[in-house]
Amino acid sequence: MTRGINRFLMISSLTLISxxxxxxxxxxxWVTKPGGLMPGDMAxxxxxxxxNGKITHLSSVPPDTFxxxxxxxxxxxxxxxxxxFNLKDDYPxxxxxxxxxxxVSTDLVEECLSFNQxxxxxxxxxxxxxxxxxxxxxxxxxxxxxxHPIAHPTVIIIDPQKRIRYKYIGSNPQDRPANDEILAxxxxxxxxxxxxxxxxx
Numbered sequence: 727m728t729r730g731i732n733r734f735l736m737i738s739s740l741t742l743i744s745x746x747x748x749x750x751x752x753x754x755x756w757v758t759k760p761g762g763l764m765p766g767d768m769a770x771x772x773x774x775x776x777x778n779g780k781i782t783h784l785s786s787v788p789p790d791t792f793x794x795x796x797x798x799x800x801x802x803x804x805x806x807x808x809x810x811f812n813l814k815d816d817y818p819x820x821x822x823x824x825x826x827x828x829x830v831s832t833d834l835v836e837e838c839l840s841f842n843q844x845x846x847x848x849x850x851x852x853x854x855x856x857x858x859x860x861x862x863x864x865x866x867x868x869x870x871x872x873x874h875p876i877a878h879p880t881v882i883i884i885d886p887q888k889r890i891r892y893k894y895i896g897s898n899p900q901d902r903p904a905n906d907e908i909l910a911x912x913x914x915x916x917x918x919x920x921x922x923x924x925x926x927x
Contacts, residue, residue: 762864765893769793769884772859774830774852777838782828782852784888792825792912793884797865797877800831801841805899806879810847816905817848823912825883830854832876865895883911891915 763769771784787793796813798806813820813827820827827849833841838851854860857875865880879902883892892911894903 763862763890765890767890769888769890770862774854774859775835776853777835777842777851779835782850784884787826790824790886792823792886792915794820794825794827794908795880795882795884796827796829797860797863797880798829798831799867799876799879799899800833800871801837802871803899805902809879809902811845812905813849814845814847819905819909823909823916825912828852830859830877832857832860832874863893881908883908883915885915885919
């Protein structure tokens with residue numbers, strides 16, 4: 727009985743967060759430019775709510791760590807599910823390269839919670855209902871889903887100095903870089919940093 731009440735209270739609080747909107751930087755906080763932030767630009771910090779109702783920032787990424795930002799269409803998207811499941815299987819390879827993943831969608835916080843409880847992803851799911859972060863990278867799909875704008879499938883790689891090193895926006899739901907391609911890009915950036923005298927672990 728107590729466990730059921732606690733679960734109800736948790737879901738209710740997450741629902742309230744979603745209704746009020748996740749804590750995030752408003753559109754005025756972003757540098758507006760055609761196509762959004764691009765490789766070579768410094769990434770802008772953000773504040774988004776994860777599947778447990780906690781606030782996550784770009785500054786939350788540990789030192790000497792690459793961040794892979796993955797924008798996905800939603801928990802309901804089969805192509806997204808396949809990508810996330812593959813990333814789950816390969817996540818140890820990302821950790822070996824000192825890289826972590828934040829998977830971002832317009833799903834409500836409680837939808838992220840349910841999705842994560844079902845599949846136990848080893849990486850963070852973030853709710854960007856207002857499309858603040860998705861919009862900052864020019865990845866909004868205005869056609870959307872059920873009348874609401876969503877993200878184009880997108881992969882962003884941000885280096886430990888918080889500079890954007892890679893950006894890929896898919897032209898359709900199935901258009902996504904393979905895990906090997908993402909990992910190879912991280913390895914290239916690490917090698918380039920070592921060559922320039924600023925090695926990344």
